[in-house]
Amino acid sequence: MGLSILQPYTLDIAVCSAILAIICLVIAFVALSRSARLKRKFNRLKEITSTADLERVFEETKDAVRRLELKLREAEEHLREVEEALQSKVSTPAILRYNAFSEVGSDLSYSVALVDGKGDGVVITSIYGREDSVTYGKPVQGGDSSYMLTNEERTVIEEALRGAPQSGTTAQIS
Incomplete structure (x- = not known):
């Protein structure tokens, strides 16, 4: 059932x-x-x-980390040295072409600023005329010169220090 x-x-x-x-x-x-x-x-x-013994593996790992930390500190120090060295190198040269004399009729004169990040370097100017051309350089320290600078030379120095051209006839040299 x-x-x-x-x-x-x-x-x-x-x-x-x-x-x-x-x-x-x-x-x-x-x-x-x-x-x-x-x-x-x-x-x-x-x-x-x-x-391998796990303690030995752990010690080897700690040693490898110490070596990597040392290499990292060395790389950071080297990077600081390179950054300091870059401050004294010409970073962004600039050129300004202009017409120095109205009878010439073209932008054949120019000024080139070769300055580092501190504004130290040189400005080179070439004045082109029908009869002759003159090229000269002026030392630059802190963005200024002990010699009288023309407006074009001041402009090109300022633009080199800014790192970017501001006017249509100014260009950076790469």
Whole structure:
């Protein structure tokens, strides 16, 4: 009598048992895959410990970090030296072409400023005329010269110090 009560539900019980079996099978595959992954990790760790002592590996790592920190400090010091050296190099030379004499009719005269970041360097000017041309240079310190500067020379020095041409006839030399 006890089992006869279940007889109308045998199909339902069989379906539930099949679903439960499939779920168990999926869980078993997931567990096997995770187990295999853990085993691979464990084998890699075992290879490390079998070939080297972990304390020694830790000490070697600390030594490598110390060496890298030393190299980083050396690189930072070298970078500071390079930045200081760049301040005394011509960074952005500029040229200004202009017409010094109205009878010549073209922008054949020019001034070139070759100054560093502190405004020290030289300005070179060439004046072109029909009969002759004159080229001369003036020392520049702190963006000014002990010699009288023309407006064109002042303009080209200022633009070289700014690092970008401001007027249409001024250009940076690359």
